[in-house]
Amino acid sequence: MSTRLGISILILVLLSAKAEAVPCARVTSRPDAWVNSRADALIVAARTAFDDEKAEPAYDRVLRGIFMRMRQCKLDQDIVFVTRYSRFIEYIKTLSRANQPDHELGFEIPDRQYFAETSQFVQVPDFLLDQGFMRSVSRYETLDRAKTYLRQLNLRRAPDKQLIFFSYESQHLGTPDNDDSFRRLLIVVPADEPSQPEKWVQFGVTDPGVRRRIRNVSVVAAVPASQGSSDIYFKDFFRSYRRDGSITLNGRWELGYGDDKCVQCHKSGILPVFPQSGSVKMEEREALAAVNKRFLTYGAPNFGKYFEAEKYGPGLSSASMQDRRRRFGDKFDETVAAQAMTCSACHQANRLGTISWPMDQTLISSFIKGGKMPYGMKLLSAQRDDIYDKLIEEYFAVGAETPGILKTWLLATALK
Numbered sequence: 001m002s003t004r005l006g007i008s009i010l011i012l013v014l015l016s017a018k019a020e021a022v023p024c025a026r027v028t029s030r031p032d033a034w035v036n037s038r039a040d041a042l043i044v045a046a047r048t049a050f051d052d053e054k055a056e057p058a059y060d061r062v063l064r065g066i067f068m069r070m071r072q073c074k075l076d077q078d079i080v081f082v083t084r085y086s087r088f089i090e091y092i093k094t095l096s097r098a099n100q101p102d103h104e105l106g107f108e109i110p111d112r113q114y115f116a117e118t119s120q121f122v123q124v125p126d127f128l129l130d131q132g133f134m135r136s137v138s139r140y141e142t143l144d145r146a147k148t149y150l151r152q153l154n155l156r157r158a159p160d161k162q163l164i165f166f167s168y169e170s171q172h173l174g175t176p177d178n179d180d181s182f183r184r185l186l187i188v189v190p191a192d193e194p195s196q197p198e199k200w201v202q203f204g205v206t207d208p209g210v211r212r213r214i215r216n217v218s219v220v221a222a223v224p225a226s227q228g229s230s231d232i233y234f235k236d237f238f239r240s241y242r243r244d245g246s247i248t249l250n251g252r253w254e255l256g257y258g259d260d261k262c263v264q265c266h267k268s269g270i271l272p273v274f275p276q277s278g279s280v281k282m283e284e285r286e287a288l289a290a291v292n293k294r295f296l297t298y299g300a301p302n303f304g305k306y307f308e309a310e311k312y313g314p315g316l317s318s319a320s321m322q323d324r325r326r327r328f329g330d331k332f333d334e335t336v337a338a339q340a341m342t343c344s345a346c347h348q349a350n351r352l353g354t355i356s357w358p359m360d361q362t363l364i365s366s367f368i369k370g371g372k373m374p375y376g377m378k379l380l381s382a383q384r385d386d387i388y389d390k391l392i393e394e395y396f397a398v399g400a401e402t403p404g405i406l407k408t409w410l411l412a413t414a415l416k
Contacts (some may be wrong), residue, residue, distance in 0.1 A: 023069065023072075023073070024069075024072065024073035027069065027073055027075070028073070028078070028081070031081060031084070031085070035085050035088055035411065036411065038066045038069075039088065039398070039407055039410055039411060040398040040407070041062050041066075042062055042063060042066060042092075043396055043398050043404070043406055043407055043410075044396075044398060045058055045059040045062040045063070046059055046357050046358075046396065046406075047392075047396040050357070050359070050361050050392070050396070051361060053361075060099055063092070063095055063096060063099065064096070064099065066092050067092050067093070067096040070089065070092060075089065076089050076093075085411075087409070087410060087411075087412060088410055088411065090311060091311070091312075091313070091410055094311045094312065095358070098261055098358070104253075104258050104259045104260075104261065105234070105259055105260075105261060105262050106261040106262060106307070106358075107262075107303075107306040107307050108305060108306055108307060108308065109305070109306060111253055111259065114306060115235065115251065115253060115254075118233040118235070118306075119235075121197045121221040121223060121231075121233040122197075122199075122219045122221050122233050122234065122235035123219075124201060124217060124219060124237065124249060125189055125199070125201070127153060128187065128189075128201060129249060130149070131246060131247065132149065133146055133149045133150075134239070134247040134249075135245070135247060136149065137185055137203045137205065138203075138205070138206060138213060138214070138239065138241075138247065139205065139206050139213075140183060140205055140206060140207060140208045141208065143167055143185065143205060146185065147165065147167075147185075150163050150165050150187065160190065161190045161192070162190070163187055163188065163189060163190075164187070164188040164287050164290050164291055164294070165185065165186060165187040165188070165284075165287060166185075166186060166280055166281070166284035166285075166287040166288050166291070167183065167184065167185045167186075167205065167279075167280070167281075167284070168183075168184055168186070168273065168275035168276065168279045168280045168288070169182045169183055169184070169275055169276035169279035170182040170183075170184060170275065170276065171274065171275065171276050171366050171370055172362045172363075172365075172366045172370075173362060173363065173366075175204035175214055175215075175216040176216045176218070176236055176252070176260055177204070177214065177215045177216045177238065177257075178204070178212070178214055178216075181204060181205075181206070181207060181214050182276070183204070183205040183206070183207060183214075184202050184203065184204060184205060185202070185203045185205055186200065186201070186202045186273065186291065187200075187201045187202070187203075188200055188201075188291055188294060189201060194224060195223070195224065196223070197221035197222060197223045197233070198221065198222050198223075198294075199219055199220070199221045199222075200218075200219070200220045200221075200222075200270060200291075201217065201218070201219050202217065202218045202219075203216075203217050204216040204217070213239070213241050215238040215239045215240070216236060216237070216238060216239075216252070217236070217237040217238070217239060217249060218234075218235070218236050218237070219234070219235050219236075219237070220232065220233070220234055220269075220270050221233045221234075222269070222270055222298045225302050227299075227300075228299040228300070229298075229299045229300040229301070229302045230269065230298040230299055230300075230301060230302060231302050231303070231304060232269040232270060232298075232301045232302065232303060234262045235251060235252075236251070236252040236253075236259060236260070237249050237250060237251055237252060238250060238251075238252045238255055238257060240255075261358065267301070267309055267312070267315075267353045267354060267355065267356065267359075268301060268347060268352045268353040268355070269298060269301025269352075269353060270295055270298060270301075271295070271363075272291075272292045272295045272372075273288060273291060273292060274366070274367070274370065274372045275288070300351055300352070300353065301352070301353045309353060309354060309356070312354070312356040312357065312358075313354075313356050313357075313405075313406060313409040313410065314344070314354060314356065314405055314406075314409050315343065315344055315347055315348070315354030315355040315356040315405075316343045316344065316347065316354075316355045316356075316359075316364070316391050316392075316395055316405075317341045317342060317343035317344045317345075317347075317391055318344040318348075318354075318405055319394050319404075319405050321333050321338070323394070323402070323408075324338065324341075324394065326402055327393075327394055327397070327402045328390065336379070336383055336387075337383070337386055337387050337390055339377075340374045340377055340379065340383075340387050341374075341387060341390060341391055342374055343355060343373070343374070343391070346375075356406075357395075357406060364388075365388060368384055368387060368388045368391070369381070369384050369385060369388055371384065374387075
């Protein structure tokens with residue numbers, strides 16, 4: 001290498017280092033301003049993505065930019081910075097994990113490891129892989145035949161091991177392989193032994209007269225754990241329809257189709273079922289009630305080493321009445337909304353799990369505006385719209401005078 005070339009390379013290296021040092025110097029010289037501005041940018045982007053999934057790429061760019069600047073400036077190695085902004089640093093790292101290609105599920109460990117370690121809990125029972133049943137359950141026109149097969153199975157099962165099943169239409173959520181398909185057959189399979197999983201197996205069903213086959217089969221398993229809680233495990237499968245008429249079932253992830261972020265919808269573990277009005281047959285409504293009653297027996301959801309819910313902070317409705325008076329007015333506690341904004345009474349760590357970002361707008365909107373939550377309250381449509389708007393506003397607010405639930409928690413260590 002010539003002396004001139006060596007000098008040129010050295011100059012480029014020094015210039016590059018200086019260019020990197022400039023933004024880092026701005027961060028370290030005014031850390032409060034940088035953290036506050038980045039927190040605002042992140043929360044605003046999150047709110048936008050919550051309202052419209054098309055904005056998710058923009059949210060991902062904001063998150064990635066904060067994470068890269070932290071890494072570039074080695075902020076997580078700066079003892080003073082870490083001491084003051086520990087929660088902010090940990091939160092950015094936690095959210096960023098879901099953007100890694102091997103962490104699509106949103107868990108602490110890689111997807112491959114998760115599926116390997118939990119496969120014993122989430123396999124579809126052999127009797128649901130019967131080819132006649134698989135063909136019948138795949139189409140609306142033959143769904144009654146599939147139910148007849150399940151009834152025949154129940155004739156050979158003990159009273160406490162009976163399959164509970166019904167078909168329905170989801171109000172708002174399409175199947176993972178087709179956003180426009182809402183028909184399902186849900187089968188709750190009781191555990192053979194107390195230490196084994198109870199499984200909720202859900203088959204997507206092709207709509208009447210439609211040729212395109214729905215492929216998805218979902219399994220959510222609940223295994224009894226300590227202190228009345230349950231360990232919850234998830235897996236999506238895809239059916240493959242062969243030319244010879246046979247149907248095979250394999251993991252969606254193993255087939256190379258990726259997977260959804262389970263924790264976006266399932267921080268509460270297994271969810272109750274609220275079907276489209278009139279979509280459950282009269283003779284199956286008892287099964288629907290039994291399934292939702294069973295959901296309440298699982299206790300607090302536990303995800304063990306795979307997911308630490310506390311890292312995502314407090315959830316919807318966890319604001320104090322003092323905060324709400326400051327945001328919504330001195331007499332807010334006298335309003336219907338104040339009496340109804342009580343999600344966190346049940347959705348907390350020791351009960352049904354918190355509802356925190358990332359979370360699914362369609363799911364939350366359908367529960368609140370659809371009349372299912374808050375549980376047991378009869379409200380007008382306009383009141384439900386108002387409750388929903390206020391819950392979302394107080395969670396995502398970024399104003400300096402009245403920061404919302406997420407920002408207040410996120411910057412708590414910096415404010416001390």
